[in-house]
Amino acid sequence: MLGLAGMILMVSADTKDVEATGKISYKSETLQEGLCVTAGIRTAEVSGEALTRLQAERASRAEEEERGRMARQAQEAAAAKERAAAEDSGAAETAEEAAEKAAAETGRIYEVSEEDYDALLRLVEAEASGEDIKGKLLVANVVLNRVKSGVFPDTIKEVIYQRQNGRAQFSPVATGKIDRVAVSEETVEAVERALCGEDESAGALYFVAPAYADAGNHQWFRDNLTLLFSYEGHEFYA
Numbered sequence: 001m002l003g004l005a006g007m008i009l010m011v012s013a014d015t016k017d018v019e020a021t022g023k024i025s026y027k028s029e030t031l032q033e034g035l036c037v038t039a040g041i042r043t044a045e046v047s048g049e050a051l052t053r054l055q056a057e058r059a060s061r062a063e064e065e066e067r068g069r070m071a072r073q074a075q076e077a078a079a080a081k082e083r084a085a086a087e088d089s090g091a092a093e094t095a096e097e098a099a100e101k102a103a104a105e106t107g108r109i110y111e112v113s114e115e116d117y118d119a120l121l122r123l124v125e126a127e128a129s130g131e132d133i134k135g136k137l138l139v140a141n142v143v144l145n146r147v148k149s150g151v152f153p154d155t156i157k158e159v160i161y162q163r164q165n166g167r168a169q170f171s172p173v174a175t176g177k178i179d180r181v182a183v184s185e186e187t188v189e190a191v192e193r194a195l196c197g198e199d200e201s202a203g204a205l206y207f208v209a210p211a212y213a214d215a216g217n218h219q220w221f222r223d224n225l226t227l228l229f230s231y232e233g234h235e236f237y238a
Helices: 001-106 112-126 133-149 157-159 171-175 186-193 215-224
Strands: 206-207 228-230 232-236
Touching: 112 133, 112 157, 112 171, 112 186, 112 206, 133 186, 133 206, 133 228, 157 186, 206 215
Parallel strands: none
Antiparallel strands: 206 232, 228 232
């Protein structure tokens, strides 16, 4: 009896202890699990916010970098345009300086381009190929007089290739002879002397070769212009 009673008492005591221990353990485990779950939710929430903020910051930096890249490209394009304009301006100035230097070195009083010079050589050769150096000088003088007159075009080439009512002013231009001649050393000398200021023309603006002009054209010169003088195969008029 006593043994059974003692056993019952011991079981009751153990049960109470177990219940007491179980309650404490249960509450502790529940609290611990609750804290872990709550901590896990907070960690996830914080991580999501950080990721969103990080992505926004990256997007903002990417936009800034793109704007910076576009601004640099615009600056580089503007700088390249300025350099090209400066180079063009420098080239033009160099050409003018070269013309002035050439004129100073040769003693010319006229500054002429390569095209002007070539056209004048060819016209003088075509118009006065059988004449002496003075005859060639006179042809060059007339062309230069026209350039200076203010009535005719302002450049040698434009004077030589001028047309009125579709007609060329000089017969070698009309016939194409100007493109077929071989310029002689004497013609070069005559043109250089004219460009240096030697003038035998008395201000003549026109000349005609009576032996080759048709009668009507020659008569127009006589009726409308003032004959200044004749030299070899040409008559010179103002």
